[in-house]
Amino acid sequence: xxxxxxxxxxxxxxxxxxxxxxxxxxxxxxxxxxxxxxxxxxxxxxxxxxxxxxxxxxxxxxxxxxxxxxxxxxxxxxxxxxxxxxxxxxxxxxxxxxxxxxxxxxxxxxxxxxxxxxxxxxxxxxxxxxxxxxxxxxxxxxxxxxxxxxxxxxxxxxxxxxxxxxxxxxxxxxxxxxxxxxxxxxxxxxxxxxxxxxxxxxxxxxxxxxxxxxxxxxxxxxxxxxxxxxxxxxxxxxxxxxxxxxxxxxxxxxxxxxxxxxxxxxxxxxxxxxxxxxxxxxxxxxxxxxxxxxxxxxxxxxxxxxxxxxxxxxxxxxxxxxxxxxxxxxxxxxxxxxxxxxxxxxxxxxxxxxxxxxxxxxxxxxxxx
Amino acid sequence: xxxxxxxxxxxxxxxxxxxxxxxxxxxxxxxxxxxxxxxxxxxxxxxxxxxxxxxxxxxxxxxxxxxxxxxxxxxxxxxxxxxxxxxxxxxxxxxxxxxxxxxxxxxxxxxxxxxxxxxxxxxxxxxxxxxxxxxxxxxxxxxxxxxxxxxxxxxxxxxxxxxxxxxxxxxxxxxxxxxxxxxxxxxxxxxxxxxxxxxxxxxxxxxxxxxxxxxxxxxxxxxxxxxxxxxxxxxxxxxxxxxxxxxxxxxxxxxxxxxxxxxxxxxxxxxxxxxxxxxxxxxxxxxxxxxxxxxxxxxxxxxxxxxxxxxxxxxxxxxxxxxxxxxxxxxxxxxxxxxxxxxxxxxxxxxxxxxxxxxxxxxxxxxxx
Numbered sequence: 001x002x003x004x005x006x007x008x009x010x011x012x013x014x015x016x017x018x019x020x021x022x023x024x025x026x027x028x029x030x031x032x033x034x035x036x037x038x039x040x041x042x043x044x045x046x047x048x049x050x051x052x053x054x055x056x057x058x059x060x061x062x063x064x065x066x067x068x069x070x071x072x073x074x075x076x077x078x079x080x081x082x083x084x085x086x087x088x089x090x091x092x093x094x095x096x097x098x099x100x101x102x103x104x105x106x107x108x109x110x111x112x113x114x115x116x117x118x119x120x121x122x123x124x125x126x127x128x129x130x131x132x133x134x135x136x137x138x139x140x141x142x143x144x145x146x147x148x149x150x151x152x153x154x155x156x157x158x159x160x161x162x163x164x165x166x167x168x169x170x171x172x173x174x175x176x177x178x179x180x181x182x183x184x185x186x187x188x189x190x191x192x193x194x195x196x197x198x199x200x201x202x203x204x205x206x207x208x209x210x211x212x213x214x215x216x217x218x219x220x221x222x223x224x225x226x227x228x229x230x231x232x233x234x235x236x237x238x239x240x241x242x243x244x245x246x247x248x249x250x251x252x253x254x255x256x257x258x259x260x261x262x263x264x265x266x267x268x269x270x271x272x273x274x275x276x277x278x279x280x281x282x283x284x285x286x287x288x289x290x291x292x293x294x295x296x297x298x299x300x301x302x303x304x305x306x307x308x309x310x311x312x313x314x315x316x317x318x319x320x321x322x323x324x325x326x327x328x329x330x331x332x333x334x335x336x337x338x339x340x341x342x343x344x345x346x347x348x349x350x351x352x353x354x355x356x357x358x359x360x361x362x363x364x365x366x367x368x369x
Numbered sequence: 370x371x372x373x374x375x376x377x378x379x380x381x382x383x384x385x386x387x388x389x390x391x392x393x394x395x396x397x398x399x400x401x402x403x404x405x406x407x408x409x410x411x412x413x414x415x416x417x418x419x420x421x422x423x424x425x426x427x428x429x430x431x432x433x434x435x436x437x438x439x440x441x442x443x444x445x446x447x448x449x450x451x452x453x454x455x456x457x458x459x460x461x462x463x464x465x466x467x468x469x470x471x472x473x474x475x476x477x478x479x480x481x482x483x484x485x486x487x488x489x490x491x492x493x494x495x496x497x498x499x500x501x502x503x504x505x506x507x508x509x510x511x512x513x514x515x516x517x518x519x520x521x522x523x524x525x526x527x528x529x530x531x532x533x534x535x536x537x538x539x540x541x542x543x544x545x546x547x548x549x550x551x552x553x554x555x556x557x558x559x560x561x562x563x564x565x566x567x568x569x570x571x572x573x574x575x576x577x578x579x580x581x582x583x584x585x586x587x588x589x590x591x592x593x594x595x596x597x598x599x600x601x602x603x604x605x606x607x608x609x610x611x612x613x614x615x616x617x618x619x620x621x622x623x624x625x626x627x628x629x630x631x632x633x634x635x636x637x638x639x640x641x642x643x644x645x646x647x648x649x650x651x652x653x654x655x656x657x658x659x660x661x662x663x664x665x666x667x668x669x670x671x672x673x674x675x676x677x678x679x680x681x682x683x684x685x686x687x688x689x690x691x692x693x694x695x696x697x698x699x700x701x702x703x704x705x706x707x708x709x710x711x712x713x714x715x716x717x718x719x720x721x722x723x724x725x726x727x728x729x730x731x732x733x734x735x736x737x738x
Contacts, residue, residue, distance in 0.1 A: 047598070057601055072596045089462075092465040095465035097464065098594065113425065226440075232429035
């Protein structure tokens with residue numbers, strides 16, 4: 001089997017700009033080629049576009065605007081974890097031998113149609129993610145005897161960490177009191193508990209082992225992949241205070257990489273809302289059930305950037321189709337020791353956790369130097 | 370490398386029905402499990418949905434309605450060749466070892482948003498496929514000295530052949546004169562020259578060699594895969610009377626399968642409009658340039674069903690995301706000698722040709738017993 005790794009990346013600032021999807025896709029892909037001039041555009045065998053945008057044929061559009069003629073080109077959509085699904089698909093094209101070099105570009109506009117799941121009738125009129133997030137929060141607080149103030153450490157930490165990320169949407173830090181005083185959206189959710197939809201794009205080039213040495217001297221390998229789909233409707237979840245799809249995906253990914261969770265030095269988790277960060281840490285096995293916030297607080301107080309160094313979805317903003325790719329870029333930069341003032345010490349093994357729709361599906365990737 | 374093949378299929382009638390996309394996806398997938406009771410639903414590692422529909426998260430939706438919890442689930446879109454892109458992606462998941470059994474389900478509604486390519490500014494106000502088809506027709510007629518009457522053999526043949534296909538949209542046969550008398554849509558195109566958008570769904574299960582023998586005693590193997598993306602806008606095509614992306618894809622697919630075009634016994638080509646059938650036959654190498662219609666006429670007059678036995682897109686209707694999958698089902702049935710009154714004699718090697726947007730991209734698959 002071909003070994004598959006990350007050879008290059010490009011990203012745009014995450015903003016509230018009203019830009020065309022084609023333009024922002026091109027922007028991160030161009031940034032990628034600026035960052036790595038060793039990649040020959042004509043070597044790209046496949047172009048995969050990750051987005052919830054309704055525009056069609058975006059992979060050939062991106063190819064044409066880049067001036068390339070790949071074999072394979074198509075879009076991939078799976079709501080908020082479209083990005084990591086595209087990375088896994090790119091991995092499989094290379095590992096299967098159908099491709100040697102794959103460009104994966106994710107993009108979204110602030111007004112993404114992926115914010116509302118029209119299908120899920122079990123939600124009745126409550127189709128916006130804030131409603132499942134509210135039920136998760138209420139359920140987690142009740143189960144583990146946690147308060148709103150305790151949960152507020154997540155946005156405090158992640159907005160704080162995003163100040164070291166020049167591409168983040170957030171340009172401010174907040175106190176626990178700021179979070180508590182922010183607008184109440186539901187009984188259990190305040191404005192600052194939510195990641196914000198935004199406009200942004202992120203691109204990666206994945207390559208096979210034999211091509212890699214021509215492209216980069218800092219390859220980062222994808223050594224573990226785990227995915228699990230429990231359902232589409234969140235009421236099918238086993239509980240509202242734990243992420244079962246993440247647990248299953250983590251087990252598969254760590255087994256494939258032959259690693260334990262204790263081996264992991266830096267982690268990007270999918271903090272779509274405050275409560276998602278402790279739930280994800282618990283599902284990954286980094287904390288015992290109900291202990292995720294204790295870990296978050298300890299890391300924040302000791303200025304340890306291990307969890308969501310780029311600021312998470314809450315700090316960075318959440319351009320749906322780009323998020324999983326941006327998370328993977330962060331772990332790549334960390335393992336390459338290229339993360340500047342976000343750098344975690346001795347980062348050798350990293351994890352990306354990306355999920356959709358109340359953790360009804362999850363992807364977990366293990367990355368290594 | 371894992372050998373990958375087709376283990377089962379399911380399909381719906383192609384109609385003008387106003388059904389929900391979730392319902393028709395489920396319909397062809399249920400038909401698949403009815404057709405093959407040896408497949409254990411819990412063995413399905415990945416669910417890929419092929420569609421241009423704007424609904425999100427359809428792969429987890431289909432999984433939930435089928436009662437399965439796969440690892441991987443996502444949608445794939447690339448306009449009219451979404452179907453074969455999904456099959457190629459499924460192939461790569463299995464060949465890479467990430468999956469053993471993959472369900473690929475394509476579906477479209479009659480009012481698909483994939484009918485209009487909003488992006489292509491080179492088309493000005495002419496965003497509907499009839500405009501590129503009209504330019505192709507005019508260019509092909511001029512280059513090869515062909516008349517409208519000669520082109521009319523394509524819909525005559527394909528409507529005729531679709532009468533043996535119980536799932537086809539067409540329920541009538543037509544004469545050359547009928548085609549000539551049908552409504553003129555542009556200077557070079559009549560109503561009966563066009564395939565019609567419709568509602569329909571088609572599903573396949575692909576499996577690895579080691580699983581295959583437990584599921585079916587009639588496996589059909591995917592031995593060749595070729596894809597090429599030239600551009601997104603059709604004005605970037607080298608000419609308007611030949612399909613360059615199909616030529617490139619054919620070369621790759623035949624080389625991978627170690628076959629010559631002369632070895633091929635039955636072919637599904639993407640006859641979105643009359644002119645596309647001779648152009649596709651020429652690009653595949655089954656005819657010399659300008660000779661495609663001679664072959665079509667000869668096959669029709671000798672009642673040889675080799676090209677588009679199910680009736681092609683013109684006879685069957687064209688539910689965009691389902692078309693490439695329905696074409697692949699037809700070749701599978703032919704190679705299994707299960708095609709009933711559409712059966713081609715001694716069918717051992719088959720080809721699927723599926724393309725998008727004025728052949729700006731193409732997929733060619735070689736299938737074998």
